[in-house]
Amino acid sequence: MGLVIFNTLTREKQPFVPVQPGKVGIYLCGPTVYKPSHVGHAVGPIIFDAVKRYLVHCGFEVRWVVNITDVDDKLIVEAEKQNTTTIELAERITKDYLDAMKILRVDTIDIMPKASEHIGDIIDFIKRLEVRDIAYESGGDVYFDVTKDADYGKLSNRRIEDQAGQRDLQSAEKRNPADFALWKAAKPEEPEDVKFDSPWGKGRPGWHIECSAMAMRYLGETFDIHGGGVDLVFPHHENEIAQSESATDKPFAKFWMHNGLTKVNTKKISKSDADPEMQAVLQQMTLHNLLDEYPGELIRFFILSTQYRSPIEYSQAEIASKRKGLDTFYRLFERVARLCGVSPYEKATELGEPGDDPGAGVASDVLAKSCVEQTALFKKAMDDDFNTAGAIAALFDFAGIINRVIEQEKIESGGNVAVRRAPDAAKADVLTATARLISVARLIGVFLDPPDLQAADRDGLIDKAMNVLIQVRQHVRKNKDFTTADLIRDLLKEQGITLEDRADGTGWRKD
RNA sequence: GGCGGCGUACCCAAGUGGACUAAGGGGGCGGAUUGCAAAUCCGUUAUCGCGGGUUCGAAUCCCGCCGCCGCCUCCA
The missing domain is CATH 3.40.50.620 (HUPs)
Incomplete structure (x- = not known):
C-alpha cells in the first residue's frame, strides 16, 4: 500500500x-x-x-x-x-x-x-x-485575460460566466470582469517603498x-x-x-x-x-x-489530532482535553525514565527512525509485536492522506500497551515472580518500546524534545524543599497519622502540586 | 443564485461498500490497585442528521429533506 x-x-x-x-x-x-x-x-x-x-x-x-x-x-x-x-x-x-x-x-x-x-x-x-497575448496592459495595470485560458476554473469548478459581474474591482479598463490583476499601477499617494519599476511604469505585483x-x-x-x-x-x-x-x-x-x-x-x-x-x-x-x-x-498536538481537511473548532476546553491526552504520554516517558534511569527521548535518538523491523532489540513478545503493529498502524494512517489523527490513535494504543506491561510485570515494585523475567530485561524492553513510540511520533514532529516542565523554577531549590516535605509526610504515614499526611497533600493540591504515592516512592508534579 | 464541504456517543474525532457486533482522546460510571488519593490497568458508555432507494451486504453509493459551514471581495 x-x-x-x-x-x-x-x-x-x-x-x-x-x-x-x-x-x-x-x-x-x-x-x-x-x-x-x-x-x-x-x-x-x-x-x-x-x-x-x-x-x-x-x-x-x-x-x-x-x-x-x-x-x-x-x-x-x-x-x-x-x-x-x-x-x-x-x-x-x-x-x-x-x-x-x-x-x-x-x-x-x-x-x-x-x-x-x-x-x-x-x-x-x-x-x-x-x-x-494572454496578459494585457490597461492604464498602467496589467491583467490576465481569463478568456484566453480554456480550462479556467478547473480547480474550483467554476465557470467564467458564473463569475461575470461578481468581481467588484471597479476597473472599467478590464476586458472581462473575471480578469485579475498581474500588476497594479502605483498611485501617487502611495509610499515609495512599494513602487517598483516595471515595463508598465511604477507599480507592484498583483496578489497571485x-x-x-x-x-x-x-x-x-x-x-x-x-x-x-x-x-x-x-x-x-x-x-x-x-x-x-x-x-x-x-x-x-x-x-x-x-x-x-x-x-x-x-x-x-x-x-x-x-x-x-x-x-x-x-x-x-x-x-x-x-x-x-x-x-x-x-x-501542534491539538492541530494534528484532526485530519487536515476537517475544520478545527478552537476552544480552551478542547485544548485542555488535548493537554490531558498529551500528559498521558509525558507521564509514561517520565515513568520509564524513572524506572530505567535513562531518558526514553535519548534512547529514541539512539534508536533512530523505525526501519524494517521496528521491534528489533525487544525481547518481550508482546512489546516487540506492539512495536511492529503500532508502527504499521501509524504508517497506514499517514499513507492515507496524512491522517495524523489516526496516526496519533496508534500512539495512544502503543502507550497503553507499554503501561500495561509495566503493570503486569510489576516493574515498579521490583518484578513479578510469576513472569519469571529478570527485572532488568523487562526494563530494557520497556525502555526500547517507549523509545520506539517516540521515534515513530517524531515522524510527524511530535516528542522531538522533552517538555521543559517547570523550566523556570527548576533551580533545584524547589526540588529540595519538596523532598523535605515528602519525607516528613512519609514519616507521619509510617506512624499511621493519615490526617497529617492528607493535610500536607491537600494543602499542596491547593497550590497546584499533586503528590503521587507509588510503589517505589512518592513523586510530585505541577498541575 | 452558483460551486464545494460537513452532520458518527455527553464533548472532540478516525473510518467513506464486507475483518464496523464503528478506532483513539476527553468526560461519566463500575472494578483492580491504594490507608485514602493520584497515577496506571480492566470493564462500560453510539447503529453512524432524517426519510426513501441500490446491493447478498451501507456509517460508507444514489435520491429527497432538515441543520451547519466555506468560497463566489481580501483571507491559511
Whole structure:
C-alpha cells in the first residue's frame, strides 16, 4: 500500500507519484505579513511540516517552500495606520511569525522567499504572458485575460460566466470582469517603498503572481504539491494555475492539498473580518498570545489530532482535553525514565527512525509485536492522506500497551515472580518500546524534545524543599497519622502540586 | 443564485461498500490497585442528521429533506 493524497484538482484520493522519481517539491502559501498571525495560520505549516518529515522518512528528497507576502495593499493601509513603513511592518510581523513557527517546531521549511525580493521574477513572468497575448496592459495595470485560458476554473469548478459581474474591482479598463490583476499601477499617494519599476511604469505585483513566480523559481515549472487553506482555492489558487499553465503550457502543481479552516464559535477566524467580535477574538487568538499560554507542542498536538481537511473548532476546553491526552504520554516517558534511569527521548535518538523491523532489540513478545503493529498502524494512517489523527490513535494504543506491561510485570515494585523475567530485561524492553513510540511520533514532529516542565523554577531549590516535605509526610504515614499526611497533600493540591504515592516512592508534579 | 464541504456517543474525532457486533482522546460510571488519593490497568458508555432507494451486504453509493459551514471581495 502506498501513499495516497486527496487532490482538490480531481476531488479524489490519488496515489502519490512524484514528478521526478525520489524528489518532492512542495509549495505552501504563507502569510501576508500585515497583521499578527492566528491559530489558523499555524495549521498549514504544522501539517506540511509533518508531511515533509513523513515524506523524508519514506525516502524522498523534499524541498519545501513557504512564501512571505510582504507586498500587498493591506500592508500599505496597515503601515499608514500604524504610522510606520511597510518594510518595518513586514519585518516585525514576519519575525513574530517565524518565532511562532520555531516554538511549534515547524523547522523543516527549506526556503521562505519574499515577494519583495522577487519583483524581477514576477515581471519576467508577466512578460511571458504578455508576449503570448494572454496578459494585457490597461492604464498602467496589467491583467490576465481569463478568456484566453480554456480550462479556467478547473480547480474550483467554476465557470467564467458564473463569475461575470461578481468581481467588484471597479476597473472599467478590464476586458472581462473575471480578469485579475498581474500588476497594479502605483498611485501617487502611495509610499515609495512599494513602487517598483516595471515595463508598465511604477507599480507592484498583483496578489497571485508572486506565488507562481516564486514556486517556479524554486521548484520548477511543474512540481508536486501545492498547499494552502481551502479559502484560497478561489480565486488565489485558481488564478495561480491559470497564469502558470498559460505561461508554460505545462501542468503547474500535480497535487493540490487544502487544509480545513479553524473556527471559533462555529465561525471561521479571519484576519480581515471587520466584525468587532471577530477582532476581539483575533486579538486573543494570535499565535503570539496563544504560545504565551500554551506549550508549542500542545498546539501542534491539538492541530494534528484532526485530519487536515476537517475544520478545527478552537476552544480552551478542547485544548485542555488535548493537554490531558498529551500528559498521558509525558507521564509514561517520565515513568520509564524513572524506572530505567535513562531518558526514553535519548534512547529514541539512539534508536533512530523505525526501519524494517521496528521491534528489533525487544525481547518481550508482546512489546516487540506492539512495536511492529503500532508502527504499521501509524504508517497506514499517514499513507492515507496524512491522517495524523489516526496516526496519533496508534500512539495512544502503543502507550497503553507499554503501561500495561509495566503493570503486569510489576516493574515498579521490583518484578513479578510469576513472569519469571529478570527485572532488568523487562526494563530494557520497556525502555526500547517507549523509545520506539517516540521515534515513530517524531515522524510527524511530535516528542522531538522533552517538555521543559517547570523550566523556570527548576533551580533545584524547589526540588529540595519538596523532598523535605515528602519525607516528613512519609514519616507521619509510617506512624499511621493519615490526617497529617492528607493535610500536607491537600494543602499542596491547593497550590497546584499533586503528590503521587507509588510503589517505589512518592513523586510530585505541577498541575 | 452558483460551486464545494460537513452532520458518527455527553464533548472532540478516525473510518467513506464486507475483518464496523464503528478506532483513539476527553468526560461519566463500575472494578483492580491504594490507608485514602493520584497515577496506571480492566470493564462500560453510539447503529453512524432524517426519510426513501441500490446491493447478498451501507456509517460508507444514489435520491429527497432538515441543520451547519466555506468560497463566489481580501483571507491559511
